[in-house]
Amino acid sequence: MNEEKSLKDLAESKAKALQVLFDDPGIAAAMSRVHVFVVDHGEEIVHVSPSLVPQEWERSRKDAQKWLELVHPDDLDRVRYKWQKVVYGNADVFEEVFRFQVNGEYRWISHIGTMVYRYYDGRPSLYIGADRDVTEERLLQQLLEEERAKLAQQIVLDDFLNIPNRRYLDSEQFRFFINDGETHNAVMVFDIDDFKQLNTILTHKGGDEVLQMVVERVQKCLGASDILARYGGDEFVVVIPGSNSGRVHDIAANMLDVVAGIPLSTDDYKVSISIGLCEGHPDLDIGFWDYFGEADKLLFEAKKQGKAKVISGTL
Structure with a gap:
């Protein structure tokens, strides 16, 4: 009921x-x-x-x-x-x-x-x-997200050479620099020797072409997980995570060779780079910028010793 x-x-x-x-x-x-x-x-x-x-x-x-x-x-x-x-x-x-x-x-x-x-x-x-x-x-939301993604990509990319820039190194270092005390990391800092003189001889247009050719040739020396970034001007950074010391030194030597083969319109200069290389198995107390700083010091030493060479060290 x-x-x-x-x-x-x-x-x-x-x-x-x-x-x-x-x-x-x-x-x-x-x-x-x-x-x-x-x-x-x-x-x-x-x-x-x-x-x-x-x-x-x-x-x-x-x-x-x-x-x-x-x-x-x-x-x-x-x-x-x-x-x-x-x-x-x-x-x-x-x-x-x-x-x-x-x-x-x-x-x-x-x-x-x-x-x-x-x-x-x-x-x-x-x-x-x-x-x-x-x-x-x-x-509209989809369009905004696509534009936001493009903008975010532009912020971390060098707009001339289309490779990662300093902002990328700063914001994404936790992805590519593994400081667990076991993983081998290598950071190279290199620049183009006597680039100001090259700019003067070749004009800025020719200097830009040299930058593009250096990037193109160095990229071919690297693996899929390796990173080439522009730090500023003619100074670049290469990060090689999770590899071994032998491969890292082979890459550095290959970089010297391929850049030396870049043809110029004048016989008065040859293109070359100097490389500072820092490698090791960093723990939590050591970060990417520590490796960068050490590699930058080693680059300065390579310049002092005559340029067009690799000076390496561990950290």
């Missing part, structure tokens, strides 16, 4: 709610502006006033799960899982953003709703929610 009374009370409450929602002109007009989506689970009726669900569904007997057929296949599993949590009583509020087919095309829809009434055993009775088309917002 109590169960029958509960069912009767629920039916009356639900009928009053639907009457207010759909029969009052003022409320119906307001709801039409926010695309209300109402599901009467007891009668398996989808009420639309109007929603982004096709208008032919309005006040018609349909499977209350049928709207899921219009969800984009890539979003369907996620949406169905969250919707079924509401249907089976594990949650009352459903909130999701997903692609939904509207007039033959997929639009991004933001939906939020709640179960208003349930049967005494927890089964769903009346659900009400609202849809909002956010396609333009999503497109």
Whole structure:
């Protein structure tokens, strides 16, 4: 008897709610502006006033799960899982953003709703929610994210040579410099010998071409995980993480050779580089800039000893 009374009370409450929602002109007009989506689970009726669900569904007997057929296949599993949590009583509020087919095309829809009434055993009775088309917002967000990614890339890239710059070394050092006391790290600092004189002889345009050729040739000496960055002017940094001392010294020697082979329009000068190389197995007390500082000192020593050579040390 109590169960029958509960069912009767629920039916009356639900009928009053639907009457207010759909029969009052003022409320119906307001709801039409926010695309209300109402599901009467007891009668398996989808009420639309109007929603982004096709208008032919309005006040018609349909499977209350049928709207899921219009969800984009890539979003369907996620949406169905969250919707079924509401249907089976594990949650009352459903909130999701997903692609939904509207007039033959997929639009991004933001939906939020709640179960208003349930049967005494927890089964769903009346659900009400609202849809909002956010396609333009999503497109704008995507464009902003793409522009932000481009800007972030530009900030850490040298805009002339298209290689990482000093900001990259500073912000990303934790990714490429592994100071666990076990991993071998090597940092080289090198510059082009007598670059000011080269600029004077070749003009700035010729000096720029030399910079480009040095970068191109040095890059070919390096592996996929090695890093070549421009520190400033004609000074560059090479980071070789997780390798071994033999390979590192082979790379440095190869760099000297390939740069020496760069052709110039004058026989008065030859292109060469001097390299300071610091290597070892740093622990937590030693960071990338410690290695850079030591390599920079060794570069200065290479200059003192006649240029066009590698001076190495450990730290």
